[in-house]
Amino acid sequence: MKTPLNRRRFIRQNLLLAAAAGALPQVVTFPLRGQAAPNNKVQVACIGVGPQGRGVMSGFLSQNDVRVIMLADPFKPNLDAAVQQVNAKYQDNAVQTAADYRAVLERKDIDAVSIATPDHWHVPVALAAAKAKKDMYLEKPMGLSIEEDQLLRRWCQKNKIIFQFGTQQRSSREFHTAVQAVRNGRIGRLRQINVWCSASRPGGSTEVVPVPAGLDYDLWLGPAPLTPYTEGKVCDTPKSHKTWWFNYDYALGFIAGWGVHPLDIALWGMPEMMAGPMTVEGQGVIPTTGACNTAVAWEVWFAFANGVKLRYRGTKNGYNDPSPLTDFSDWQQRYGKIVDHGTAFEGESGWVHVYRGGVFSQPENVVQEPLRPQETPLYRSTHHQRNFIECVRSRQPAICPIEDSVHADILCHLSDLAVRLNRPLRWDPRKEQFLQDAEANRRLKIRSKRKPYQFA
Structure with missing residues (x-):
């Protein structure tokens, strides 16, 4: 049986969380961090727009008070698919693209970023985003080491970043x-x-093959060891399932x-x-x-x-x-x-x-x-991206802080x-x-x- 003290702490903590989620009335909103948000929309950039990244992006595209304004990915076929998705939503060709995520973080008009790169890039990109004072939705998992996790947490707390983890089951x-x-x-x-x-x-193929057309392989590898490109490393092929998910590098x-x-x-x-x-x-x-x-x-x-x-x-x-x-x-x-x-x-x-x-x-x-x-x-949150956007506006913790x-x-x-x-x-x-x-x-x-x- 819980002690009265634990129960009081439990109630106090959950009331604060409920307020943050919208279960209690929110009467205070804060200016967006971006400097040029038309119609007060939250301006979002998506870094990593493979199948998972585009799935996350669709959650932002469905929000009427959000505008996806930039995409970054070192694999051009991913960018092309994401551009088509964004343009179909907004019925224009305004979204900008880059292979390198750093082009996103240089922009002052971006309020928040969605990060859905391969796992080994999660913390490097997120850390740079936190230093650039961008709120972020980060796909799971987090780092390749616990020290990476700790470093990202330190910078998010230092710069008061609104953080949402891609553990959307919450x-x-x-x-x-x-x-x-x-x-x-x-x-x-x-x-x-x-x-x-x-x-x-x-399993997974170890056959060395040419780098796929449109892939900046050096940038895709980034901080990982320099190794030859092998069949199916980045995406599924007729000969191999995608292997980076299951490779310790x-x-x-x-x-x-x-x-x-x-x-x-x-x-x-x-x-x-x-x-x-x-x-x-x-x-x-x-x-x-x-x-x-x-x-x-x-x-x-x-x-x-x-x-x-x-x-x-x-x-x-x-x-x-x-x-x-x-x-x-x-x-x-x-x-x-x-x-x-x-x-x-x-x-x-x-x-x-x-x-x-x-x-x-x-x-x-x-x-x-x-x-x-x-x-x-x-x-309570009923939509993971919606919860994140509301917290970007209110500056209250997201459901996955x-x-x-x-x-x-x-x-x-x-x-x-x-x-x-x-x-x-x-x-x-x-x-x-x-x-x-x-x-x-x-x-x-x-x-x-x-x-x-x-x-x-």
């Missing part, structure tokens, strides 16, 4: 329903959280790229997991052949200071060798339908299982009953390191370092960056 009804029920104690004292997502794919793989979504919901449901020391240990399978070298199966256990445990696993995504790591029969028996991702909260008097498109509980009324008068409402986003990303890094080191680790979330483990702490550092793409 803006979906089913996840809000699940987390609000858990945080209001409807399943009693929390005992365990089960989390799963699609794992990385194995550019990403942690889906243990972070997909996993940050259900892990973020676990964090949202129990933010106190970051209040004290924790242990983490795991095992997994990392391919040693092919272009893909991130975890294709794993099981990671967290034990938090309050006694709650978290079990995190990867579902099959091309790795089909028989393994207890990919046997989900226990969760299928308990929760019924299991899709390739989800978060399940286990309490003393019931459970809540949520995934995209569904939320279920035992007892069933846990998620079916509306908010009770004595319960505390949770920060930089602090929560770094914590969610840290859970991904801890999981990856536990699998790679294959031994128990002890983590101090206040100091954000491992306890008495020099080798593990070295792996928190910013990776070596290729010249001239080092951090300034």
